[in-house]
Amino acid sequence: MDRWGKALAPLVVIVALLGGVVAPNVALAAEEFVLTFPHSDPDTKFLSEYGVSKPDGRIHRGVDLFAKRGSEVVAGADGFVQKVQRGSRAGLYVVLTHTDGYETWYLHLGSFAEGIEVGDPVAAGDVIGYVGSTGNAAGTSPHTHFEIHDNGRPIDPYPFLRASFERWVLSQQIEAGETPFR
Numbered sequence: 001m002d003r004w005g006k007a008l009a010p011l012v013v014i015v016a017l018l019g020g021v022v023a024p025n026v027a028l029a030a031e032e033f034v035l036t037f038p039h040s041d042p043d044t045k046f047l048s049e050y051g052v053s054k055p056d057g058r059i060h061r062g063v064d065l066f067a068k069r070g071s072e073v074v075a076g077a078d079g080f081v082q083k084v085q086r087g088s089r090a091g092l093y094v095v096l097t098h099t100d101g102y103e104t105w106y107l108h109l110g111s112f113a114e115g116i117e118v119g120d121p122v123a124a125g126d127v128i129g130y131v132g133s134t135g136n137a138a139g140t141s142p143h144t145h146f147e148i149h150d151n152g153r154p155i156d157p158y159p160f161l162r163a164s165f166e167r168w169v170l171s172q173q174i175e176a177g178e179t180p181f182r
């Protein structure tokens with residue numbers, strides 16, 4: 001009994017650790033926000049630049065999606081329109097709310113989708129506006145400043161953008177029959 005007890009003790013600790021570490025990750029994965037790439041321009045360029053300091057000392061809380069002026073900005077997930085506004089820095093911008101406390105923000109739009117109103121339901125991929133350079137983006141290359149907020153706090157959107165862009169490219173390749181599977 002003693003010998004079994006000694007042999008099993010480390011195993012019990014490992015199982016306890018795995019239980020503590022693995023279980024929350026599984027829960028997290030189930031709730032993970034799945035993004036639809038928020039632009040329709042396949043030549044959209046973006047970098048991992050969340051959290052970098054800007055010349056005026058403020059922190060960049062999003063990722064800039066550079067694309068053709070006037071190309072479509074689309075809803076990153078199913079949800080509702082929370083804001084359709086104009087700000088001095090943000091320019092024309094839209095905020096969408098989604099399940100599990102997520103929000104997506106789209107700033108510097110050139111124009112809004114026709115008829116878009118606060119409270120409207122949106123489906124992932126619905127057009128909400130068009131790429132521009134309004135607000136403090138005036139004079140820069142057209143881009144959408146894109147943010148994801150998780151329960152009121154901005155989080156790094158880059159991994160979500162990257163994953164959604166890769167899913168989009170892959171789905172186009174599958175449709176075109178360019179993959180070994182269909």
Ligand SMILES: [Zn+2]
Nearest residue numbers: 062063064145
């Ligand atoms: Zn930006």
